[in-house]
Amino acid sequence: MQHRTVHDVMTQEVVTARPDTPFKEIVALFHRNDITAIPVIDDQERPLGMVSEADLIRKEAVLPDPEGRTPGRWLEPQDRARAEAETAGGLMTSPAVTARATWSVPEAARAMDKHKVKRLPVVDEVGRLVGIVSRRDLLQVFLRHDAAIREEIAHDVFGQTLWVAPGSVQVAVHEGVVTLTGRLPRKSLVPIAEQLCRAVDGVVAVHQSLDWTEDDTEVQLEHPHAYQAGRRQ
DSSP: OOOOBHHHHSBSSOOOBOTTOBHHHHHHHHHHHTOSEEEEEOTTSOEEEEEEHHHHHHHHHTSOOTTSOOGGGGSOHHHHHHHTOOBHHHHSBSSOOOEETTSBHHHHHHHHHHHTOSEEEEEOTTSOEEEEEEHHHHGGGGGSOHHHHHHHIIIIIIIIISOOOTTSEEEEEETTEEEEEEEEEETTHHHHHHHHHHTSTTOOEEEEEEEEEEOOSOOOOOOTTHHHHHHHO
8 A cells, every 4th residue: 555645745836934034025925825824944945933824913912902002911921022023033933843755644644733733844854845735735635536445445455465355345435434344364354454444545434344254363372381280190
């Protein structure tokens, strides 16, 4: 089985900012390119951080209202400094959480979830920016057709990986949900088959009612000293 990688789904032409890019120019970049965040890079094209709409809107939070009150008093000193910044270097969230183009889609998804970010700058082996991947990009795997998912499971999982005889297992896929029926040669293969199917790109869930020919999960091992004890009697 071959998983789609970050390289397969990322955007390669990335809109970027420099640390000295002014606030208003960042807003203009968002508007012209219909984006909500950009990487801030150094002179070697390495990501230093990210500036998002959330970083920019914070400035509105610290502006006095018509009565002269400052609503942003609750902000921590560091957040207040960022809210009052005038350039990308002061506004950005840093350090940048990055991905590699060779990562699988699940790897990138786990990184986003762990760091609570919506997008990842993608870097090469020396840390230079080569793309950017968003949550929406990662969801592309769920656009795979049911027929393609079924073919991969039947051929790669049961045919090439588990070496199950053709026709032993029936695979049905509807809206990405996989249903497995039939018989496997050993009971221990059931959870393995289910896990392998879940790992196929585009699979939403797996339901199975698989039977088995041999129960190899309850093998009773003879006590190692039983034979010797019997010989001494």
